[in-house]
Amino acid sequence: MSGQLEIVEAEALKLTLEERARLADRLIASLSKDAQIEEAWAAEVERRIAEIEAGRVTVVPAAEAIARARDALA
Template structure:
């Protein structure tokens, strides 16, 4: 990308007010997004938590065919 922050800011200032507000909102939201490593760690922890619950017998698995059939019935 060849645009600098300064150049983008100058171009952004030319946008209508509502578009500038939207741009600012999107940029601010992007600062709070977790990194890929953080997402990977969170999913890994969730997988381990679910697997441990399954191993302890706290949750039970369903056959994939049953899950798909229920999802299709709900979608109708």
């Protein structure tokens, strides 16, 4: 990973959950040339943020989620 990318990543991880979700949405949209896909991702991000804010889902740290997935596949 480049030094600049590491700096951007470290700064991004300091953002709130909602800010990180919106940043992720924008980054994904910047990779896509298909407006329909961009709109679908934007809607999905907003839906997930709303579920988290409403308390309907519990967030799990990425390391824990990966460990659970590996355990399930083992």
